[in-house]
Amino acid sequence: MHLAISHVSHRYAGTEVLSDIDFSVGAGEIVCVIGPSGCGKSTLLRLVGGLERPTSGTVYEVGDPPAHSLNPLTYIFQDFALLPWRTVAGNVELALEDHRLPKAERAAIVADVLARTKLLDFADAYPRQISGGMKQRVAIARALSVNPAVMLMDEPLSALDSQTRELLMDDLVDLWTRERFASLYITHNLAEAVRLGHRIVVLSRRPGRIRDIVTVDIELSERKNRAAELGAVQQRLWNLMRDEAMAADMELTDV
Amino acid sequence: MSDATLPLSPAEPAQPAVPAGARPVPYRGGGFSTRPIRFVAPLVFVVLIGLWELGSDTGFISPIVLPAPSEAFAAFWQLLVSGMLFKHLEASLWRLVIGWTCGTILGVSVGLMIGLFSVARASLSPLVNAIFPIPKIALLPLFVIWFGIGEGSKVATILFGVFFPTVIATYGGVDNVDRTLVRMGQSFGLSWWSIVRKIIIPGALPAIFSGFRISVSIAIILLVAAEMIGAEYGIGAYILLAGSLMATDQLIAGVAILSVLGLTMAWLIGLAERHFLRWRT
Numbered sequence: 154m155h156l157a158i159s160h161v162s163h164r165y166a167g168t169e170v171l172s173d174i175d176f177s178v179g180a181g182e183i184v185c186v187i188g189p190s191g192c193g194k195s196t197l198l199r200l201v202g203g204l205e206r207p208t209s210g211t212v213y214e215v216g217d218p219p220a221h222s223l224n225p226l227t228y229i230f231q232d233f234a235l236l237p238w239r240t241v242a243g244n245v246e247l248a249l250e251d252h253r254l255p256k257a258e259r260a261a262i263v264a265d266v267l268a269r270t271k272l273l274d275f276a277d278a279y280p281r282q283i284s285g286g287m288k289q290r291v292a293i294a295r296a297l298s299v300n301p302a303v304m305l306m307d308e309p310l311s312a313l314d315s316q317t318r319e320l321l322m323d324d325l326v327d328l329w330t331r332e333r334f335a336s337l338y339i340t341h342n343l344a345e346a347v348r349l350g351h352r353i354v355v356l357s358r359r360p361g362r363i364r365d366i367v368t369v370d371i372e373l374s375e376r377k378n379r380a381a382e383l384g385a386v387q388q389r390l391w392n393l394m395r396d397e398a399m400a401a402d403m404e405l406t407d408v
Numbered sequence: 409m410s411d412a413t414l415p416l417s418p419a420e421p422a423q424p425a426v427p428a429g430a431r432p433v434p435y436r437g438g439g440f441s442t443r444p445i446r447f448v449a450p451l452v453f454v455v456l457i458g459l460w461e462l463g464s465d466t467g468f469i470s471p472i473v474l475p476a477p478s479e480a481f482a483a484f485w486q487l488l489v490s491g492m493l494f495k496h497l498e499a500s501l502w503r504l505v506i507g508w509t510c511g512t513i514l515g516v517s518v519g520l521m522i523g524l525f526s527v528a529r530a531s532l533s534p535l536v537n538a539i540f541p542i543p544k545i546a547l548l549p550l551f552v553i554w555f556g557i558g559e560g561s562k563v564a565t566i567l568f569g570v571f572f573p574t575v576i577a578t579y580g581g582v583d584n585v586d587r588t589l590v591r592m593g594q595s596f597g598l599s600w601w602s603i604v605r606k607i608i609i610p611g612a613l614p615a616i617f618s619g620f621r622i623s624v625s626i627a628i629i630l631l632v633a634a635e636m637i638g639a640e641y642g643i644g645a646y647i648l649l650a651g652s653l654m655a656t657d658q659l660i661a662g663v664a665i666l667s668v669l670g671l672t673m674a675w676l677i678g679l680a681e682r683h684f685l686r687w688r689t
Contacts, residue, residue: 202595223597224595224596226595227595228592230592232588234586234588236606236610237687237688238610247596247598250598250602251596251597251602299596
């Protein structure tokens with residue numbers, strides 16, 4: 154299954170936030186979206202996952218989701234969105250409870266995704282007891298448990314400190330190498346975009362329009378060792394964005 | 409800079425050299441934070457009652473103004489051995505438990521409705537806000553006409569008194585539930601009822617429990633008021649009778665029982681809170 158975003162525009166109370174966004178996310182492909190703050194990146198993600206309706210244009214699911222997918226479009230949120238009153242295992246289980254699964258199968262899925270995200274030792278801990286990085290791993294485990302076709306990631310590493318971010322980026326690369334999931338990955342961090350994105354969509358400031366789509370032709374697993382090439386791509390992205398970011402910085406934000 | 413880890417770090421000088429004209433930075437922090445001190449509360453209690461007893465014994469406090477604690481205790485003892493204490497307590501606790509429980513169930517239900525449905529909010533919340541500040545004691549005569557002079561009017565007074573603060577606490581709690589959690593629930597395809605049950609209600613629970621603490625105190629206050637009219641038994645009735653007979657020793661004993669009742673309720677709610685909100689820090 155893949156996603157096709159077709160001529161999507163969106164406005165909030167008269168203010169246009171997204172204008173004619175048109176691109177697709179292929180199977181097993183990570184597409185990063187970058188842009189200056191307030192360019193509608195997060196809005197785009199909500200539109201894609203059906204949490205909001207676009208003013209015009211449509212987001213299409215093309216083809217059938219994988220056979221065992223319980224929730225084809227699955228989000229990972231910036232602030233983790235874990236229920237503080239549930240343990241790590243309970244939080245993962247939440248995503249499965251509304252699907253009619255035998256108890257044993259549900260427990261098996263929870264154990265499996267916790268093992269895949271190296272969280273088994275923390276299964277009975279509450280969110281307040283674990284670090285930010287661990288919390289985001291729980292959210293990733295929860296997303297994996299429903300076997301998504303496309304992961305919709307909303308700045309998943311932005312709430313973490315830079316060391317943890319580095320660790321989780323490696324985890325995501327490992328995970329992608331094993332699972333080949335497709336993802337629409339929103340970020341404002343250019344380093345993340347060049348490390349994780351097969352293609353990088355650069356948005357302009359509000360109203361967000363596609364300025365450019367940059368393809369990075371280096372295997373994800375090799376990127377760590379090719380810093381120079383990535384640096385060049387990152388510089389190119391920054392050149393595309395700098396003026397927009399500066400202008401966005403000067404805007405009054407009373408929308 | 410961690411000099412300690414360097415192998416060649418010089419030996420610590422015995423007297424650190426103070427440069428000429430140097431003074432230590434004055435300390436300006438501290439304060440504005442309290443720490444728990446044990447045994448102080450009981451001590452204050454004991455000292456206060458001791459002084460009171462001493463004042464009464466020496467005649468400094470006239471028995472007409474305030475009876476000695478020992479007299480109040482004697483009145484309490486009298487109540488206990490005559491078996492009347494349990495009769496009064498039983499009557500009061502029934503009214504309290506039924507009134508509070510029904511008021512809480514109704515209050516939480518209406519609060520959830522106001523929190524969840526726009527129509528309920530638009531129609532009920534102004535009504536709640538209009539009736540909440542009315543002292544329910546003022547309505548007691550009406551309740552007597554509506555629900556009879558027996559248990560009905562007494563339970564109704566407590567029920568109404570408990571209902572409104574519970575409604576307000578509940579919908580305030582629902583309003584404060586983190587919307588990203590709700591959106592997360594929707595994004596995983598959870599049903600509406602699942603989201604209410606697993607996200608909204610647990611999220612509103614801390615606020616609901618704060619509401620309980622207030623509503624229990626209100627229930628005890630209203631208990632005494634409700635027992636003013638046509639009650640044979642009950643702590644409130646006992647206090648009011650003692651008051652009208654100027655039996656101040658019995659009055660103090662009754663008030664002390666109410667205070668203990670309130671403390672017990674608060675303690676029970678604390679226990680429930682610790683159980684249901686154990687996920688909190």
